[in-house]
Amino acid sequence: MNLFQRAKPASLESAFDRYYPAVFRFFRFRGADADTANDLAASVFERALSHIDQFDPRKAQIQTWLFAIARNISINHWKSEKGTLPLDDDLPQSDVPLEELVIRAEEKERVLLALQTLDNRSREVIALKFSSELSNRAIAQLTGLSESNIGVVLYRSLMKLRRQLSQIEVNHDR
């Protein structure tokens, strides 16, 4: 008798320690403050836990699966909560112009806020790439863009980010 089944990788056990910080970084890059990013990262693992039996390692790596959940949660969070920073391409709803907020912020927040001046797609691709070093292929699967397109979006987004940071430095020095 021959029984063919699929094996469940034991690497699930280490996934929490390996990917919680990455998922946290993803939400920080998406514009959440540290507390909110921790709450959202916890939600990702709560949701993953409740669906863990449906996780199929043949269909996706655990990292890609977790980030697909994170991406969904980020979309729903900003859609329902109107989070601390806008997810869509609208300009911020704060009374203070975003550029002003950026100048006031410390270096770390300055980079994060500069990131929020980019369009939604650029922010998302950067967040996925820099939070966990997902491959362009995995990001393509998550976002529905083609793999070669991811490279182009990354390049253009980082160029825009550099310009924003340069502009901020100029304004900050004035």
Added chain:
Amino acid sequence: MIADLKKFIRNLDQLLDGRDTRANDPALQAAKALLTLDLDSESKPPAELRARWGRRVNPSTKRKTFMQTLRTRPVLVVLIALLILLALSGVAYAIGKSLGYIPGLGIVDQSAPLQVLAEPVSQTQDGITITVKDAIASADKTIVTYAVENIPPEKLSPAKDVPCPDWPQLKLPDGTLYELSGGDGNVHEMRLIYAPLPANVQDVTLLIPCIQGAGHVTLPLPENWELPIRFIPAPADMTVFSVTELTPSPAAEANVVKNPLTITKVIETNDSYILTGELLVPLPLGQSDSGVYGLRITDGNGKDVSFEGFPQDIGMPTPTSPNAEVWSVKFDKGFVPPIQITYTKQYILADSSLETIEFDFDAGDDPQKVQAWQLDREFTLADRTFTLNSVSALPNSYEFNFTSTDNSIYSVDVVIDGYPPDANGGGMDAGMVGVFGSWSVSVGPYKELPKGKLKVTISHPWLIGEIKDWTVDWQP
């Protein structure tokens, strides 16, 4: 531009990999600014969630250390000499834990008194009855089994519906909710595993949001079940078979090349044996795990022994190391010893080609109505030719069905451009059926199926890699 882009991606990958690049590309400078942000110090993983994750994916993380066990069980000190003697023979029996096997429920730790279900409990809604048939509370887990009766046959088509997405929970008297940590079953019968109950808790409530294995949206069954469960001390005459844990002795490990296929537990019941085991091997260079493996058991005469893989009350054993693959089998007594267990694994490897094929596919305004499109389109990707025979619309995904006379192809990746799958269902991109020469790729799940004219991209052929065997012998 393409060459520049490739160079940028290569430099960016080097940067992400911790290797600094001398390039003064402004894009890379922005990347460096992102990489040097100290965000990890703000990351605060909740300890409780971490512990729950550990228990859920590997209940053995609650296991006591050897010294803790010694402190709580002084009698064990006397047995250590015996253990050392046994170790010299190559295999030692693990004595630290008293495991027992209860048919229908599974393996439990007997180091604390067991509690069992006082009496079966039923609830009926719309003519459908759920009965909690059995339950046990032990030192390491709580197990509950239930049966569902009188489901109308016309509602047993989960493949045409969105499956029930939420697992049952166990509610304690103080309102604490236990999430499922394991289990298996089908629409008619489920076996659920939860964390151990606190001391002095005898009453819990099983909350079943919807019936597992059944449809959830188009053919809904009654939902939000609440079944009160009362535990009482287990009767003295309850049938509990002993579980023998096998661990290679240090002496054997030091002197012999370790067999990566091992047997970890042996259970002898009145008429059968149950074995659990592990395979611990590194991936062959450049290859990936296809997730497909086979088990075969032969007796002392070389004849096949019929067995049940992953018996429902044993399921997937807990691996003893993070990279181990686990298995369990049950077979009847009466074979000619010794038996030989053969574990076969199939590996796959990715073609390095970056070629893609794009084509348009019109799913129409109501894909569910059409359900299947016969396409029979032949494609060549990275010098490999295959045919997309058909596309099927499932309740929340599309299935692309391929064949090829090139038996070296295992599968391809398929993406519907602009429609990233919704992750809540679990799967993401390619679900592969490991039959050589034909395969299916499911794209989804989606809350709502993409419709109208869709652009589909096929890429990355996956090729059949090595097939390897490992064997281990055993006799009662």
